[in-house]
Amino acid sequence: MSDDKSAAAYWAANLRIIKICLAIWALVSFGFAILLRPVLQMLPLSIGGTDLGFWFAQQGSILTFIALIFYYTWYMNRLDREFGVDEE
Amino acid sequence: MSQFTLNLLVVGGSFALYIAIAIWARAGTTSDFYAASRGVNPIVNGAATAADWMSAASFISMAGLIAFVGYGNSTFLMGWTGGYVLLALLLAPYLRKFGRFTVPEFIGDRFYSQTARVVAVICLLVISITYVIGQMTGAGVAFSRFLEVENTTGLLIASGVVFIYAVLGGMKGITYTQLAQYCVLITAYTIPAVFISLQLTGNPIPGLGLFSTHAESGVPLLTKLNQVLIELGFNDYTGHHGSTFNMFLFTMSLMIGTAGLPHVIIRFFTVPKVADARKSAGWALVFIALLYLTAPAVGAMARLNIITTIFPDGTSAAPITYDERPDWMRSWEKTGLLAFEDKNNDGRIQYYNDNSEEFASIAAERGWEGNEMVTFNRDILVLANPEIAQLPGWVLALIAAGGLAAALSTAAGLLLAISSAISHDMLKSVLMPNITDKQELLAARVSMAFAIVLATYLGLNPPGFAAQVVALAFGLAAATLFPALMMGIFSRKMNTQGAVAGMLVGLLATLLYIFTYLGWFFIPGTNMLPNSPDNWLLGISPLSFGAIGAALNFVVAYVVMRITAEPPAHIQDLVESIRVPRGAGSAVDH
Numbered sequence: 001m002s003d004d005k006s007a008a009a010y011w012a013a014n015l016r017i018i019k020i021c022l023a024i025w026a027l028v029s030f031g032f033a034i035l036l037r038p039v040l041q042m043l044p045l046s047i048g049g050t051d052l053g054f055w056f057a058q059q060g061s062i063l064t065f066i067a068l069i070f071y072y073t074w075y076m077n078r079l080d081r082e083f084g085v086d087e088e
Numbered sequence: 089m090s091q092f093t094l095n096l097l098v099v100g101g102s103f104a105l106y107i108a109i110a111i112w113a114r115a116g117t118t119s120d121f122y123a124a125s126r127g128v129n130p131i132v133n134g135a136a137t138a139a140d141w142m143s144a145a146s147f148i149s150m151a152g153l154i155a156f157v158g159y160g161n162s163t164f165l166m167g168w169t170g171g172y173v174l175l176a177l178l179l180a181p182y183l184r185k186f187g188r189f190t191v192p193e194f195i196g197d198r199f200y201s202q203t204a205r206v207v208a209v210i211c212l213l214v215i216s217i218t219y220v221i222g223q224m225t226g227a228g229v230a231f232s233r234f235l236e237v238e239n240t241t242g243l244l245i246a247s248g249v250v251f252i253y254a255v256l257g258g259m260k261g262i263t264y265t266q267l268a269q270y271c272v273l274i275t276a277y278t279i280p281a282v283f284i285s286l287q288l289t290g291n292p293i294p295g296l297g298l299f300s301t302h303a304e305s306g307v308p309l310l311t312k313l314n315q316v317l318i319e320l321g322f323n324d325y326t327g328h329h330g331s332t333f334n335m336f337l338f339t340m341s342l343m344i345g346t347a348g349l350p351h352v353i354i355r356f357f358t359v360p361k362v363a364d365a366r367k368s369a370g371w372a373l374v375f376i377a378l379l380y381l382t383a384p385a386v387g388a389m390a391r392l393n394i395i396t397t398i399f400p401d402g403t404s405a406a407p408i409t410y411d412e413r414p415d416w417m418r419s420w421e422k423t424g425l426l427a428f429e430d431k432n433n434d435g436r437i438q439y440y441n442d443n444s445e446e447f448a449s450i451a452a453e454r455g456w457e458g459n460e461m462v463t464f465n466r467d468i469l470v471l472a473n474p475e476i477a478q479l480p481g482w483v484l485a486l487i488a489a490g491g492l493a494a495a496l497s498t499a500a501g502l503l504l505a506i507s508s509a510i511s512h513d514m515l516k517s518v519l520m521p522n523i524t525d526k527q528e529l530l531a532a533r534v535s536m537a538f539a540i541v542l543a544t545y546l547g548l549n550p551p552g553f554a555a556q557v558v559a560l561a562f563g564l565a566a567a568t569l570f571p572a573l574m575m576g577i578f579s580r581k582m583n584t585q586g587a588v589a590g591m592l593v594g595l596l597a598t599l600l601y602i603f604t605y606l607g608w609f610f611i612p613g614t615n616m617l618p619n620s621p622d623n624w625l626l627g628i629s630p631l632s633f634g635a636i637g638a639a640l641n642f643v644v645a646y647v648v649m650r651i652t653a654e655p656p657a658h659i660q661d662l663v664e665s666i667r668v669p670r671g672a673g674s675a676v677d678h
Contacts, residue, residue, distance in 0.1 A: 011667055018177050025173045029166045029343075034336050035326065048299025049308025050326040057162035058154075058384040059295060061167045062377050069176045069370035076181075077363055085668040087361045 017075055021068050028064040033057035063078040091481050095234045098485035099492060100115065102272055103249050106496075109268060110253030110261045118529050121258030122189035123357045128263055130364040134371025136266035138356045139273065139497035141168075141346075141372070142379060143219075144226030147273060147560065149496035150380075152466030155387035158325035163335055165380055167342025169373060174347035174570075176369035180356040182577045184365040185666045189357060190505075191569060192348040192513040195632030198576040200659055201584040202518055207591050211568040212350045212509045216502045217542070219351075219561045223499040224547025227492055233423065233471070234488035240548060246496060248542040252501050255536050259358060262500045269493035276490025278443050279483055280473040281382045284389050287477060302392075313392045319393070319403040320440040321447025331621070334629045341634030348570030349541055351498075351505040362669035385422035390469045393476055398439045398461075407436050416475035425465035432457040480585040503543065507536035560602055567637025568592030575645055582645065582664045585652040590645030598637035605630045 030041060037053030047055045080086035115121040128136070146168070154161045186194055192212055196205025224243060231242025253261045278294075285297035289309055302312040314324040323329045346352065356365045397414060398407045410430060420426040426439055432455060441447060442459040449455075472490070474483040495525075511532040516523060523531070568591045575582040575590070603609070605619040617623045619630065628636060654660075665671070 007664065007668070014667075021173070021177055025170065026539050029170055029339065030336055031383070033162065033166060033641060034332060034339065045119050049311035049314075050299075052304060054159055054162075054310075055299065056325045057159060058165055058298070059381055062373075062380055065169055065173050066370065066373050066377060069373060070175055072177055073363070073366040073370055080363070080669050085670045087672055 006083055010079065012085075013079055014076070015070065017079075021072050024075060025065065025068060028056055029061040033061055089481075091484065092236060094481050094485040095488050098482065099235065099489045101389075102268075102489045102493065105268055106249060106265045107252055107546050109264045113261045113264050115256070115258040115259045115260050115529070118189075118512075118532065120260045121529055121532050122504075122512065123161065123354075124258075124260040124263050126358055126360055128358040128360075130359050130368035131371050132267055133355060133359050133364075133368045134147050134264070134373075135270045135375050136263045137352065137368065137372035138375035138379075139266040139270035139493070140355055140501035141352055141376060141498070142232075142273065143223055143498035144491065144493055144495040145222065146231075146271050146379065147277065147382075147491055148226065149471050151383045151386040151390065152469040153387075154384050155391040156466055157471055158323070158388075159328055159350075160330045160335065163339045163342065165384060167339045168346055169376060169380055170339070171346025171378070172342040172369055172373040174343060175352070175356070176366055178574055179347060179353065179480045179570075179577070180365040180369050181362045181669065182666045183353060183573070184356055184359065185362050185669060185672045187357075187672065189354075190508045190512050191353055191573070192509055193517065194576065195572055196513065196517060198659070198662065199582075199584045200655065204572075204584055204588050204591075205513060205517060207595075208569065208572065209509050209513050209590055211564060211595060213506060213593065215349065215561045215564050215569075216351060216506045216509075217546070219349075219558065220499055220502040220506070220539075220543045221546045222558060223495045223502065224543050225403075227495040227499070228547060230295075230488060231559060232497065234485075243544060243547050246492070246499075247540055247547075250496055250500055250503065251537065251540050254503055254540065255533050258532065258536075259354075259504055262504055263355075265500065266497045269497040270375060272486075272493040273490040273497075274375070276340055276486040276493075277379055277470070278485075279486065280477055280479055281386050281389075283477045283479055284393070284473065285385060288389050288392065294389070295381040298385040298388055302476075309392070310388065313388055316392065316395050316399075316403050321444035323443045323449070325391070330625060333627060337628060337632035337635050341566050341632050341638075342562055344566035344570050344638050345634050346565075348565035348568070348573070349561075350509075350565075350569065351501040354508070355459060355501070362672045386470065386473065390473065390476065394464075397476075398437050407438055409435050410420035410437055411435070413437065413474075416472050419470060419475070420468055425463065425468050426461075427463035428460055429462045431460055437461060449642045482616040501545065502540045503536060506539045507532055510535040510539075560599075562636060563598045563602060563631075563634035564595065566634030567598040567641055571638050571641040571645065575642070577663070577666065579649075580612070581649060581654050582658050583649055583652055583655045586647075586649030588643040589648040590641040593638045593644040597640050597652070598633055601625070601628075601633045601637075602630045 021057050033053055033056040040053045041051045119125045150164055153164060183194055188194055192205050192208035195208040196202065227246040228239045228243035231237055231245060232239045250264040281294040282292050285294040286292055288302060289297040290299040290303050291297040291300045298309060300309060305312050310326055314326060318324055356368060359365050359368050400408060410428060417426060425664050438456045439453060439461045440459055471487060474487055511528060515531050516528050571594060572587050572591050577616050604616050607615040621627060
């Protein structure tokens with residue numbers, strides 16, 4: 001990339017989306033499945049005879065992880081083209 | 089046809105397939121051998137990564153680990169998948185852009201230092217060699233159980249097969265055999281699970297069956313399971329019974345450790361583009377999730393099945409008599425992995441939690457004098473699944489082939505990481521920089537052969553700490569390689585001194601903490617403190633220490649970087665260049 005300013009802007013945009021994705025990554029696993037499970041248990045929601053926290057621990061977090069990676073891939077492909085740093 | 093002949097046919101057929109692939113995918117250059125010439129389709133690489141990653145532990149042990157603990161062992165599910173998010177976002181695309189062959193090569197070049205390279209090689213060898221021992225012993229056990237050969241013979245056959253395709257094909261051969269191995273192992277895992285889910289819930293998808301209604305009782309499956317467990321004095325399945333703090337730390341350690349495992353990282357060097365590296369991590373997780381979403385269902389359903397087999401008329405009625413036990417119990421009793429003892433001489437099998445103080449009075453009232461299922465090895469669960477569900481013999485044969493595929497595919501990936509660290513990082517980069525590509529390829533094959541001999545030797549003479557070494561491998565990957573790689577990409581100013589100091593502190597702190605509680609080099613009796621929660625520093629389990637080691641690595645590296653000279657301009661430019669995808673194609677033939 002020739003333009004330093006756009007290089008910095010590209011990297012800043014990348015860091016921003018990484019932070020957002022990692023915040024969701026931590027929320028569903030460390031949050032919903034472990035630390036916030038007692039909070040979720042107070043909600044009048046149940047799934048298959050148990051609480052949402054258990055579901056996040058055994059399935060929900062894995063499904064969220066998959067969605068996060070594909071979203072990040074899609075977002076970065078768009079960002080690469082926008083800043084002209086995609087692969088020819 | 090006898091079960092033995094069937095096993096032989098299915099396992100033999102799968103091996104013939106792997107060898108045929110190896111002959112087709114021979115390696116002609118070092119680029120073939122180390123990175124399959126970077127021509128692997130990202131979806132194919134995803135499936136190969138899934139087989140590379142899912143070891144005998146994922147295939148055989150994980151469902152059992154979850155079945156006997158329930159919610160608390162969800163750590164394995166989240167930890168072993170969450171690492172792929174870190175890989176896709178923080179490491180894989182940048183390491184692919186860098187366009188090298190090995191993990192120590194990135195660390196050595198980025199930190200412009202042979203010391204950093206050698207430290208990374210040492211970390212890699214400790215991590216990968218400890219990890220490969222478990223795979224070889226796992227393959228040996230699977231052989232001896234299903235093919236009725238001696239453990240030693242089984243291990244030698246397994247090594248022979250790996251030898252053929254790993255030495256001949258390198259990464260290229262390994263990639264396409266891993267693809268075939270993924271298909272074998274996922275089919276083998278899914279078929280019995282689907283039948284069990286159908287029998288219990290009427291839902292053909294095990295992951296959905298787990299949260300469905302139990303057909304027989306009309307209540308949700310998990311409610312039913314909690315109910316029967318509590319009635320027998322066990323902890324409920326969905327409840328939280330351990331330390332929240334350790335659950336958090338252990339999950340974190342597994343995630344960071346997964347992202348730092350060299351044999352997984354090098355798989356991302358094989359795809360053509362940076363964008364493919366991101367996409368490939370997503371596909372890898374899809375293929376892994378097919379097994380990881382099924383495993384908790386297998387665990388819960390198998391646990392319920394065992395209890396209803398022993399208490400066919402409900403937990404309040406009398407259990408079955410020993411003579412009435414099903415055939416699968418009889419056949420596993422022969423292996424010693426399942427054992428009963430009629431403690432109260434009533435001819436029936438009482439299965440309950442005799443460690444529960446609250447339940448003791450109920451047990452006494454019913455005339456029970458202790459849990460009579462005295463041995464139940466957790467690894468039986470998956471292997472006996474087809475028999476529990478009364479499926480035909482070929483499904484059992486498929487499970488044998490699947491278990492072997494899981495162990496061999498992981499072993500091959502690890503062996504490649506070990507041999508390339510020796511031939512490429514030690515020989516070519518440090519000791520003999522002038523060798524030609526042809527000579528290096530020969531050296532890579534020779535070191536691969538040596539790595540297989542070493543792994544076979546260690547598999548035949550396991551150092552007696554097979555269970556703990558996995559914790560060590562994850563802890564070290566988390567505490568050493570992951571932080572060094574991440575700082576190499578995300579901190580332009582990180583220098584040699586910081587990276588080396590960080591890796592060494594992470595390595596030593598983690599080793600010290602684990603050895604303090606598990607014994608020096610795992611030799612029993614040499615631990616300085618008993619391995620129990622009240623002796624742990626701040627209540628941190630040695631298995632969960634990897635995340636702490638990683639934090640120490642980051643902090644030390646940052647502090648040392650601040651007081652030493654910043655990296656030269658060309659290194660800072662290099663960091664700028666790996667942050668953008670354009671130009672990855674030219675890095676193919678470096």
